[in-house]
Amino acid sequence: MRSPIFGEFMGTLVLILLGNGVVANVLLKKSKAEGAGWIVITSGWAFAVMAGVFTAIACGSTDAYLNPAVTVGMAVTSGNFAKFPSYFVAELAGALVGATLVWLHFFPHWKETENAELKRACFCTAPAIRSMAANLLSEIIGTFALVLVVGAIFSKAVASEGPAAGLGPYLVSSLVWGIGLSLGGTTGYAINPARDLGPRLAHSFLPIAGKGNSDWNYAAIPVIGPLVGGILAGLFIRFVHF
Numbered sequence: 001m002r003s004p005i006f007g008e009f010m011g012t013l014v015l016i017l018l019g020n021g022v023v024a025n026v027l028l029k030k031s032k033a034e035g036a037g038w039i040v041i042t043s044g045w046a047f048a049v050m051a052g053v054f055t056a057i058a059c060g061s062t063d064a065y066l067n068p069a070v071t072v073g074m075a076v077t078s079g080n081f082a083k084f085p086s087y088f089v090a091e092l093a094g095a096l097v098g099a100t101l102v103w104l105h106f107f108p109h110w111k112e113t114e115n116a117e118l119k120r121a122c123f124c125t126a127p128a129i130r131s132m133a134a135n136l137l138s139e140i141i142g143t144f145a146l147v148l149v150v151g152a153i154f155s156k157a158v159a160s161e162g163p164a165a166g167l168g169p170y171l172v173s174s175l176v177w178g179i180g181l182s183l184g185g186t187t188g189y190a191i192n193p194a195r196d197l198g199p200r201l202a203h204s205f206l207p208i209a210g211k212g213n214s215d216w217n218y219a220a221i222p223v224i225g226p227l228v229g230g231i232l233a234g235l236f237i238r239f240v241h242f
Contacts, residue, residue, distance in 0.1 A: 002060030004083070008090040009097075011056025012066045012194060016098025017105075018048035020199055024102055024122040028109040042184060046177030053169040064169075066091060067192040069230030073147035076234025077242075088194070095198025099123055102199075103206050116212025123199035125188035125222050126215060135218075138186040139225025140232070142179055146191050147233035149175050155242035190222030197223055 022044025025033040033040065049066070056064035065071045068088045075081040102122065103110070113119055120126070127135045152158060153171050180189050190196040197219065204214040 004061040004063065005086050005090045007056040007059040007061025008063070008065065008087050009094040010059040011052040011061060011064055012091045012094030012198075013052075013098040013101075014055045015048050015052030015066050016095045016195060016199060017101050018051055019045045019195070020099055020102045020122055021105065022048070024106045024109070027113070027118045027121055028106055029112040029114075031106070031109055038185075039181075042177055042180035045180055046173045049176045050169050050173035053172060057169075063087075066094075066194075067146075067226075068092075068194055069143045069192055069226035070147055070150060071230075072227055073151070073230035073234035073237070076231055077151065077237045079238075091194035092198045095194040096202050099199035099202035100206065103202065103208060110211070111209040114210065116210055119208060119211050120203055120213075120215060121188070123203040124196045124214070124219075125190045126218060127187045127221075128185060130218070132218075132221060135187050135221050136225045136228075138183070139190060139222055140229040142183045142187075142189050143191045143226040143229025144233045144236075145179055145183065145229075146175065147230045148236060151233065151237040151242050157242070187222070191226050191229070193223040193226050195222075 022041055025031050025044070026036045026041055028034065052066050053064040056066060063071075063074070063083070065074065065087060068084070068091055071084050071087045071091070072081075075084050106122075110119060117126070127138075150172060153168060153175070179191065183189060200214050200216075200219055203211060204216075
């Protein structure tokens, strides 16, 4: 059963289960973690990345990208796009299933939470200030930083001279934590098209009590922005020969 596609699916499923899970834990009414705040959310997402990467590797994906923006960035760097279509589908499907599990896990809390925007935030991102150009730029910059530093962590120079050997999942999770703390407040740092689109699709069709709309007017930003950021970072890495 182990395969790269299955690994990307399972890794992304775990990423979203734990990542969106921490958001739901903090935002939904009558959760014991209600109101725990941004530090808890960013920390939970960092641990979610670590858990997702290990799961992906164990299930057959040595890449453990879990993110179409990382997938396309690495494809640009190598010039080989063969994995991108299948990985994209697997990551999107994993994100959708992971979000569905979050809905099931917190089932009684949706009815207790009156604010529809808080419920939607447990699935997908929304900007703090709605300005499409600025929001797009934020997602591009955040994802550029993600893919650039991931490339640096696994570069030959760092692998031969630094501490990265065997520590990749921990370093990448720390990177995501840092991006959330430093850059995440503008848009909620999707930095991953599957992470936003899969759960947004789940939000649109699941029978969530009082859920409101899925904000499809904004949905293109956390897809296009991360893909552009990933491509730009891939080009940069290729130019400087990481």
